[in-house]
Amino acid sequence: MTFPLGTRIALALGAAGLLLASLPARAWQADNGDGSYTNPPLYADYPDPDVIRVGEDFYFATTTFANSPGLRILQSRDLVNWRIAGHVLPRLEGGPAFDLQGGSVYRRGVFAPSLRFHDGEFVLAFTMVGQNTRICRAVQVAGPWRCHALDRAAFDPALFFDTDGSAYIATSVGSDGTVTLLSLDKSLTHVTEARKIHYIPGAEGSKLVRRGDWYYLFNAVPRRLAMTISRARALTGPWETINAIDSATSGGHQGAIVDLADGRWWGFVMQDRPSIGRITNFSPIFWRDDWPVWGTPDAPGRVPARVTKPVQGQPPAQPDTSDEFDRATLGLQWAWNHNPDDSRWSLTERPGWLRLNATRADGFWTARNTLTQKGQGPYSRADVKLDLSGLAAGDRCGLGTLGKVNAGIAAVRAPDGTLRLERHTLIDNGDRQAATVVPGPSAALDGNDVTLRLEMDFERAQGRLSWQDGATWKPLGDAFDLVYDWRTGTFQGPQYALFCFNTTKDSPAGHVDVDWFRFTDRR
Template sequence: MKQPLAVRIALALGAAALLLAALPALAWQADNGDGTYTNPPLYADYPDPDVIRVGEDFYFATTTFANSPGLRILHSRDLVNWRIAGHVLPRLDGGPAFDLTGGNVYRRGVFAPSLRFQGGEFIVAFTVVGQNTRLCRAAQVAGPWRCHALDRAAFDPALFFDTDGRAYIATAIGSDGTVTLLSLSADLTRVTEARRIHHIPGAEGSKLVRRGDWIYMFNAVPRRLAMTISRARALTGPWETIHAIDSATSGGHQGAIVDLADGRWWGFVMQDKPAIGRVTNFSPIFWRDDWPVWGTPEAPNRVPAVARKPVQGQPPQQPATSDEFDAPALGLQWAWNHNPDDTRWSLSERPGFLRLKATRATGFWTARNTLTQKGQGPYSRADVRLDLAGLAAGDRCGLGTLGKVNAGIAAVRGEDGGLRLERHTIIDNGDRLAATVQPGPDVPLAAGTVTLRLEMDFTRERGRLSWLDGGTARPLGDEFELVYDWRTGTFQGPQVALFCFNTAAAGNGGHVDVDWFRFADRRADD
């Protein structure tokens, strides 16, 4: 007999609730669901932001250092809910170190991109450390991008198109603070003039924005973790400069402003956090005597913790995290620690699994094909299911972190063919690596599989590694520090890392098959 409508609705709602409860949790949700949001919209290491609007869409370009693919761009309709739209550089070039051969480029690579939209194209300027500045263009942020290099390096380039269509780059480095304006040819391929236009002691991270008759220049002053705002009627000056906000008391030290479709303006600014890295906050601004002021008239000169969403009506959204590895390509949330060796990984050799083939390395820090994604605050829990049948003697394959403190739990195949778990902790102190290894118990294998867990609690600045014995998490080793340090490590907050390497001098390594990676933003017992 057909059930009454009310019963059918109740059953459907119950089934939907159970389905939602079974789905993997997503990353930090800044959208509060009541028309407000909580900073930061992206509770992860998204440094050196540049944000533009094209129609009703917003785009966010960010530094990616040595990670490959490089130069990530995100998309939003409201500055609060973001998804990853693509990357500009499929691979980084410039020498064998980008392939982790004969050295590494941790803390180097792609810095401080400047994104603009002009003539129906997205155009991004950026400088790879040690190389000349490049400009890349694409009709869509997902690419393909075509790139060319200028004849010089512009530190933290600020790309700017004036109302007459002419293109410029402003550049300054914190060791000096002199702002130089580079005039570009009409096809953007050449610097036609270089002229000093301003000086702010310690300034870098320039951004240029026009509003009416005024041109505004935003600069970070890293030594003070502060931001200045300058304005002039012409690019060549004269400029007047004021202190804006800072990371310690008011919410950030590098950023700028972006206009909304209705004529309002919003601010974005980067803030250093001791464990997770550099996060980007968004703030309403108001205008006082033609100066932008972060915050509201009731609470000026600071980024609010909670504010009204600048654009109402958009649904909650976050960058992807979990992955079942069923698609023919890696999800956009993933990046390799350096350029990968594409012969040593596959999504097709065993459909439904990511196969990581062991690479030769002296240890975790020098191993290629470590697959990463950003740690998420305030808490991250990552579980990964591994099939270990393909491991060869000496292979070390597992889950951990990549950053200043590199902690990992690996399944290891011994010379006798047996399997065991091993915990490593490697700390980069700049001039040396401090490494410890803690042997673990024999793996109680059932069909050659194991589930590993990484927990990162950024409120406590501590991480923990475990293996799952049935439904029980068995910690391996002590908790470890979660640290962000721009001078050592990777210049990034702790990243989740999937790795597979072998330190043997000769012979062929085996492989590990990753069945799934599942992320949650709360503890298993919550």
């Protein structure tokens, strides 16, 4: 039987709604199941976005700082439903601090990648703090990627290929605002010319896009939490600039636009949130006198809260969260706090479990092999089941947050062999100030198995930690603040963290086995 087009669309939307209702609770679902979505598509800290389209697929590259693997890329068919496609950097390079040896690189590391597709390859430019800009290339977005360094550092590089194949990088830094255009040779290995082309006070986060005869330059102005748009008929200018949107009133600051297969354009923009970090909103745009305008003609100049999906017919999707640790590799949702010591963790020593061998550390902030994934809003919760039978005296292993406020429950084995849970709270005050340590309560354990819980409520900007005693969940300590602060902490929103370290130098370290990590967005 053949149904009329309207009936077929209604049936398809109804089926999508039923599918959405039947999905297990994993994370914020922006797809409303009726052909619309609610911003943000990813309710988590995905900062410094760059988004491109290749055929029917969209790709989203984002900053990952010190997390390893680095430079996460996501994939979508509709700009709403995203999956993690992979990471560009299996490990971070640049010195022992990336291995948490002799210091740390929290708040540093990988910033503001720029992703393009050229001559059948994905091409990505990024700059690590204190290092020269690197260009990476891959045939498949999941890799493998091959990378090389240029002879200079381009802050927040905007990689661009013109219609004749010529390659460029636009760059500006917020402490100044001068936009410099770097010309690259065909091999993308050398800068052949550097030319100042524009000036916007405080501008950074440059992105270059061409539409027809116009070149468009998008810049964030962090001091105003605003975005500017500039345009010119030639890359060298002259450029004219307008203010676009801002984070406080209309949607965000750093971002740009991406074309759809049918010729329309859509916008993406980063917005600072005080508890969860920097989220990325997606918005329709329309054109007025060859200027892109965020929003719709009925509500111009702002990102809509709810809007029709740009591409219809795609099923709901989210990045993975829960993990039973029954695979030979870690899920793509996971990242270590720095490069891990691969001899100190395993998914094979005890199949079906994640084993974390305690690493030597002075405390939580300097502990290597802390395994993280993003906290997700508006509310999320994770339960973790642990087997503590392998803990040695002095081991501190458990579940907590990694960020500005680092709160956790650690299982600790005393010298007499008894086990207890201890609450800790460490508040990072920056590189030049001592961290604030808040002592917490403890609870005795009478067995080797325990289930811990961490709740993140970003609407209330509070987190809670508890443990399961029989059938009863018991809080351990008071609620704590969920805080995003670019000047302190990790420069990221709060992350879930599985940790295992030992501060005792003269005793052998043990291990903790993690049976599962189960995530939900249901209260």
